[in-house]
Amino acid sequence: MTGDRVALVTGAARGQGAAITKRLLQDGFRVAACDVRMDELRATIADLGDEVIPVELDVTSPEQWQAAVSQVVDRFGGLSTLINNAGVLHRCSLDDETPEAFESSWQFNCLGPFLGIKAALEHLRRAAGPAIVNTVSTGAIRPFPNHAAYGSSKWALRGLTQAAAAELVGAGIRVNAVFPGPIETPMLDPATQQRLTATLGRIGKPDEVANVVAFLVSEQASFMTGAEVVVDGGQCLRIG
Template identity: 40%
Template sequence: MPTIAFLDTSRPAERHIVTDLNGKTVVITGAARGIGAETARQAVAAGANVVIADVLAEEGAATAADLGDRARFTELDVTSEEQWGAAIALAKREFGTVTGLVNNAGISTGQPFDTETLEHFRKVVEINLVGVFLGMRAVVPELKSAGGGSIVNISSAAGLMGLAFTGSYGATKWGVRGLTKVAAVENGTENIRVNSVHPGMTFTPMTSGTGIREGGGNYPNTPMGRVGEPAEIAGAVVFLLSDAASYITGAELAVDGGWTAGPTVKYVMGQ
């Protein structure tokens, strides 16, 4: 059996923000912490105005304050059509034309689907899928009036494959993937781009309770051998918000360390 040399992936490569979002205003849901907060930070650093929309009022307001004059917070339950209207109105009032939306808010699950209650299943669907639908429907008229824009919907690796113990979560993330493509097709001639990002296991407040650890070798079932960092997911989102992605729509971008690409070399070789 040949000897296999494995790269040291214990630390993410140093990242430099080069994407230009000057003049853009982006609404980001679930942005009080985790991937959403990091996306807001990178967007502001790239020149954008951002509206941090979240049900976590105290954390969301603190994140906005930390980002300075080009960030605002609004409390948003993504299942409320009325609150969506208020969030878009606030973005217009504070910063003018809205040019982007990141549908990041979501909740997870961790049990076999046959033991999941109907109440919980419906709750996950309302937040993870209906919330995305309401957000896109609220922002599309604004993007049309602006002459175009970008919507990035956060799906999951669980929206690209069957993943055990993610019945409602997986179903909604597959739904987000499909809804993204429908919206991309319907709005392409309006210069509105709609794409989905599919994170693999990422170290965030939502996943930290599962016992995952950061660093190389701590997630051996991915080719890169580690979990992702919020900054790595955010970088892909900010790119899709930018004009550098002007010919990308209806795409699904896996940011998962190779998880959905296939079994690891070690697994295939029986190591």
């Protein structure tokens, strides 16, 4: 086993992924920041030092997952931590939804994390204190109108997290989930952010999600697996 802490973070070019990358670097991790937006990704990590590398990754591609993990292991000597943060928000009524758009949400939000776990598993088994965190959503706790594709894909990711936690507990690999509510990221357009702020008082900051992810992959959470941590400012309690 290796004691090096090496994390792969998807969706790292902006928002929560960028915040998670920065927080893990502060905690002493070496980080592979992964995204398809390579220009934006390189700009995001430009001033973060030599302990982070940009990696191009389309999370729906098994081949790109294998290449990304190989690149990380070649550079850092191992992989101990997987943060499946990349996802897409797709809103559409059931009347207007298409099979193609519905399936695309599932590919990004559930298939992608599965492919990541599968690609990383061999290296996680050899690491010290291995951990996986999946970014789910409050949309996997309660239903929201016009979110059939997004909500069902996140419900599926919630189930994948539980199944993986149960299967991998014997290998010492912890698998947990964070459930963000409305967070101030490019995923939410300004009008939506303003509407949710008016309802909730404020929306969350990416750092507030990153802090929870950092805890879940730390030794302080060493007895936690299959946990579901909601970071929503009370959204699920306050919206009728």
